[in-house]
Amino acid sequence: MTDLIPALRAPSADAGTGQVRTGTPVSRVDGRAKVTGQAQYAAEYPATDLAYGVVVSSPAAKGRIVSLDTSAAMAVPGVIDVLTHANRPKIRSFDIAWKDMTAPAGSPFKPLHTDRIMYSGEPLALVVAETFEAARYAASLVTFEIAEEPHETALMSHLDRAYKPKPLKAGYEPPPDEKGDTDAAYDAAPVKIDAQFYSGVEHHNPMELFASTVIRDEDGHLTIYDKTQSSQNSRWYVSHAFGLSKDKVTVRNPYVGGAFGSGLRPQYQLTLAVMGALHLKRSVRVVLTRQQMFTFGHRPETVQRVKLAAEQDGTLRAIWHQAIAETSPIEDYVEVVVNWSGLLYKCDNIKLDYKLVKLDQYTPIDMRAPGAAHGVHALEVAMDELAYELKMDPLALRLKNYAERAPVEDKPFSSKALRECYELGAKKFGWDQRPLEPRSRKEGTEWIGWGMATGVWDAMQMFARASAVLHADGKLVVSSAATDIGTGTYTVMGMIAAEAMGMPLEDVTFQLGDSTLPVAPIEGGSSHVATVGSAVAGVCEKLQKTLFKHAKKVAGSPFEDAKFKDVEFVAGMLRLKRSPATGMALTAILNDAGMVRLEEKYLMLPNMLKQRKYRRLTHSAVFVEVRVDEETGTVRVTRVTSAIAAGRIMNTKTATSQIVGGVVWGISQALHEESYTDHRLGRFMNHNFSEYHVPVNADIHALDVIFAEEDDRIVSRLGAKGVGEIGLVGVSAAVSNAIWHATGRRLRSTPMTPDKVL
Ligand code: MOS
Numbered sequence: 001m002t003d004l005i006p007a008l009r010a011p012s013a014d015a016g017t018g019q020v021r022t023g024t025p026v027s028r029v030d031g032r033a034k035v036t037g038q039a040q041y042a043a044e045y046p047a048t049d050l051a052y053g054v055v056v057s058s059p060a061a062k063g064r065i066v067s068l069d070t071s072a073a074m075a076v077p078g079v080i081d082v083l084t085h086a087n088r089p090k091i092r093s094f095d096i097a098w099k100d101m102t103a104p105a106g107s108p109f110k111p112l113h114t115d116r117i118m119y120s121g122e123p124l125a126l127v128v129a130e131t132f133e134a135a136r137y138a139a140s141l142v143t144f145e146i147a148e149e150p151h152e153t154a155l156m157s158h159l160d161r162a163y164k165p166k167p168l169k170a171g172y173e174p175p176p177d178e179k180g181d182t183d184a185a186y187d188a189a190p191v192k193i194d195a196q197f198y199s200g201v202e203h204h205n206p207m208e209l210f211a212s213t214v215i216r217d218e219d220g221h222l223t224i225y226d227k228t229q230s231s232q233n234s235r236w237y238v239s240h241a242f243g244l245s246k247d248k249v250t251v252r253n254p255y256v257g258g259a260f261g262s263g264l265r266p267q268y269q270l271t272l273a274v275m276g277a278l279h280l281k282r283s284v285r286v287v288l289t290r291q292q293m294f295t296f297g298h299r300p301e302t303v304q305r306v307k308l309a310a311e312q313d314g315t316l317r318a319i320w321h322q323a324i325a326e327t328s329p330i331e332d333y334v335e336v337v338v339n340w341s342g343l344l345y346k347c348d349n350i351k352l353d354y355k356l357v358k359l360d361q362y363t364p365i366d367m368r369a370p371g372a373a374h375g376v377h378a379l380e381v382a383m384d385e386l387a388y389e390l391k392m393d394p395l396a397l398r399l400k401n402y403a404e405r406a407p408v409e410d411k412p413f414s415s416k417a418l419r420e421c422y423e424l425g426a427k428k429f430g431w432d433q434r435p436l437e438p439r440s441r442k443e444g445t446e447w448i449g450w451g452m453a454t455g456v457w458d459a460m461q462m463f464a465r466a467s468a469v470l471h472a473d474g475k476l477v478v479s480s481a482a483t484d485i486g487t488g489t490y491t492v493m494g495m496i497a498a499e500a501m502g503m504p505l506e507d508v509t510f511q512l513g514d515s516t517l518p519v520a521p522i523e524g525g526s527s528h529v530a531t532v533g534s535a536v537a538g539v540c541e542k543l544q545k546t547l548f549k550h551a552k553k554v555a556g557s558p559f560e561d562a563k564f565k566d567v568e569f570v571a572g573m574l575r576l577k578r579s580p581a582t583g584m585a586l587t588a589i590l591n592d593a594g595m596v597r598l599e600e601k602y603l604m605l606p607n608m609l610k611q612r613k614y615r616r617l618t619h620s621a622v623f624v625e626v627r628v629d630e631e632t633g634t635v636r637v638t639r640v641t642s643a644i645a646a647g648r649i650m651n652t653k654t655a656t657s658q659i660v661g662g663v664v665w666g667i668s669q670a671l672h673e674e675s676y677t678d679h680r681l682g683r684f685m686n687h688n689f690s691e692y693h694v695p696v697n698a699d700i701h702a703l704d705v706i707f708a709e710e711d712d713r714i715v716s717r718l719g720a721k722g723v724g725e726i727g728l729v730g731v732s733a734a735v736s737n738a739i740w741h742a743t744g745r746r747l748r749s750t751p752m753t754p755d756k757v758l
Pocket of ligand 1: 229259260261262264366367368369370523524525526
């Protein structure tokens with residue numbers, strides 16, 4: 001088999017895997033490569049002349065570099081150079097406007113650009129040495145004299161400066177204009193809730209450290225192994241920032257050890273590694289430390305207020321949702337925080353408002369379910385408060401206000417099995433056994449509570465290209481510059497192609513993670529299956545038709561009078577549906593046509609005219625049991641049932657893993673994660689895994705995942721939506737509501753640590 005980029009090591013399924021169908025549980029084709037160390041990550045690629053770069057981070061949050069001294073660092077044996085703003089190569093394009101594909105409105109950060117310091121932890125120098133150890137030691141010897149200026153990092157002290165961002169970021173829709181008269185409806189309604197919420201900063205913390213290995217060929221071509229959610233975004237960025245033509249740069253990311261949004265934008269280790277390679281004319285690798293991974297974007301600190309009003313029977317009369325979040329001095333990072341409140345419940349009066357405050361921080365960046373993680377939390381806790389005010393079951397309140405059409409824009413949904421999620425989830429969890437009153441069940445020192453919440457996320461489809469090559473030996477190679485951040489892209493794309501061509505999975509290789517492959521979007525927004533999967537289905541259909549055409553021309557062809565709809569592709573054969581014994585091997589068709597390979601290419605463009613008529617979403621219903629120790633305030637989440645409606649599920653095993661991962665993160669958001677800033681220093685203080693808490697196995701108990709049936713041919717030709725983010729949304733609200741049910745304490749800030757619970 002040829003046409004594989006050797007450096008990619010694209011995995012394929014184990015021999016004997018056989019025929020697969022989408023919609024079934026299939027183990028990852030990359031699983032073996034990952035657990036045996038065959039899978040190489042960005043920091044692991046060798047190069048003969050490799051130099052090692054270590055970043056020196058700013059100790060000050062704001063100010064100007066007055067002077068710097070690199071002499072002690074330069075004196076360390078093995079040190080090659082120390083790059084700073086003062087001596088970095090002057091690159092014209094570096095000084096003019098350039099962006100990455102996912103940049104928000106504003107002017108992107110450029111490392112080592114000037115003497116200005118914008119945030120604590122900002123990269124101020126790159127020490128390059130023959131060994132990593134020499135570079136790391138020398139980095140500790142670089143000294144700066146900094147004229148510090150007062151900084152502002154406390155959101156809560158600057159809420160009065162909040163302003164409305166412009167809707168410039170691709171994909172960002174500003175909250176719609178008000179529907180109805182929310183203030184009047186609120187005032188007139190008999191039952192009301194008015195609640196404020198606070199969510200602290202969170203950081204992504206994927207297992208793999210951010211790294212770029214820039215391998216420079218003798219002709220100056222750069223092959224870059226980068227930790228990114230899009231090889232083509234990094235390639236585009238490097239070309240623009242350094243004024244290099246497209247064919248001078250190849251970016252690869254065949255394996256990515258988690259990213260969760262932190263790899264949606266090129267990070268500064270890429271810029272610095274390329275700068276070093278161009279300056280020194282040799283290969284350079286830069287790996288960030290775990291602490292430095294707290295210096296390039298985070299889920300923003302957000303404060304929210306939700307007002308709800310209802311009739312005594314639970315009919316919602318008014319929804320008012322406001323959010324204020326932080327952004328950097330240079331960019332307007334916007335999230336869809338409040339818009340969800342205009343999508344979930346039927347209501348005639350809805351007002352949404354979203355504002356930003358600029359702080360002396362780096363620009364926040366999307367983190368799994370950006371916006372929804374905070375916004376749906378606030379709405380769903382407020383709904384629980386309203387249910388209690390009404391003396392109504394929280395699930396009954398949601399069903400009472402179930403939206404059959406998207407409320408603000410009054411559009412139909414492309415599909416919506418949320419009602420089924422409520423029913424399936426409640427039944428599995430045993431929700432009907434829940435006492436209405438809080439603080440009514442106790443075992444030993446633990447109060448037991450049950451809570452629920454709704455989740456919602458977008459069902460997006462971008463555009464993508466794919467190619468497919470069938471080889472004379474019967475192997476199929478399908479390619480697209482997609483990414484697998486641990487989500488199962490290799491496996492699901494292989495399954496789609498194998499099913500379409502009627503081939504065993506082991507004979508199909510899906511190739512991704514190389515900027516020279518056919519165009520694919522960034523792996524983000526839970527859109528990869530609906531997008532790249534549809535491109536794969538499209539290119540396979542073209543391949544089928546071409547094979548059929550050739551088969552008809554074979555002398556004495558059994559397909560001579562057949563139409564395309566009369567044939568099927570099964571077990572490596574083209575067969576007549578009505579007479580399965582009549583068929584030709586795909587390899588025989590190629591052979592007869594005198595071909596050693598047959599290639600097709602396909603461009604998948606979403607049908608936007610049709611899609612625009614519908615609101616396209618995924619939904620979930622999350623049910624949670626907590627046990628709260630009355631002496632220590634510790635919360636154990638002992639049971640979670642998550643019922644998901646996300647279109648056709650392509651691989652029930654990897655999709656379940658996605659949801660389980662999302663639920664674990666939701667528990668983490670609820671109970672553990674927060675990056676604490678010391679505002680005197682303007683710096684995140686718990687920037688390591690011992691103090692930034694994430695759940696361990698002992699924190700996670702029974703998790704149930706159920707998929708409600710949905711098949712959405714408006715979102716994608718496969719019927720699939722996406723499962724990357726929906727698993728997280730609503731979980732923290734359900735945990736909060738369960739804590740209230742256990743203890744009678746209403747917590748309105750995350751994480752809900754024992755000090756708040758007690
Ligand atoms: Mo996700 S936050 O779209 O990588």
